[in-house]
Amino acid sequence: MGLFTKSRPGDDSLPKDDRGSGSFDDYVGVLVPKNRKVTIRLANSNPYQDELAALADENPEKIATATPARTIDDERVDAAIEIRIFSDRRVSGVVGMIPRGLESIYDEAVRRLDGxxxxxxxxxxxxxxKKHGYRIDLLIGRTK
Structure with missing residues (x-):
């Protein structure tokens, strides 16, 4: 572990079980996932359990993020990335956010797909x- 690295990314103001997860160790080169199994678990999903319960009934093959990469202005102020989900029939409300510190991974994946x-x-x-309700995992390895 490096001198100035943090053991886990995330927002310390959130409950420990709702800070999300992910690691830069799962990426190579310009933030390309090492394999198709790499995921990021969203943070701050506790307030959105009703929305997640409704989405849990959707076809899992037809749900994906509906949030674009951050704009230059958002990057300048280090704005959090709130995630919405596109299902087969609608765009959800906010269901969580990218864990603090991992925003660049999300931005790069979205830009890679767009490119x-x-x-x-x-x-x-x-x-x-069982203990903490619904959570969202971004299957970011599939963007490789």
Missing amino acids: RGQPPRIPVEIVST
Whole structure:
């Protein structure tokens, strides 16, 4: 571990079980996922459990992020990236946010998809946990 690195990215003001997760160790080169299994778990999903419960019933093959990469102005003020989900029939409200410190990974994945001419949507998986309700995992490895 480096001298100035933080052991886990995230917002310390959020509950420990809702800070999200992800690691720069899962990426090579210009933030390209090492393999197709790489995920990022969204932070701050507790307030959106009703929205997540509704999305859990959707076809898992047809849900993906509906949030574009940050604009230059958003990057300048280090704005959080709030994630919305596109399902087969609608765009959801906010369901969580990219864990603090991992915004560049999300931005790069969206720009990589857009650069290939693909829709800038990252597949997601809605995970039901026994203790903490629903969580969202971005299947970012599939953007490789």
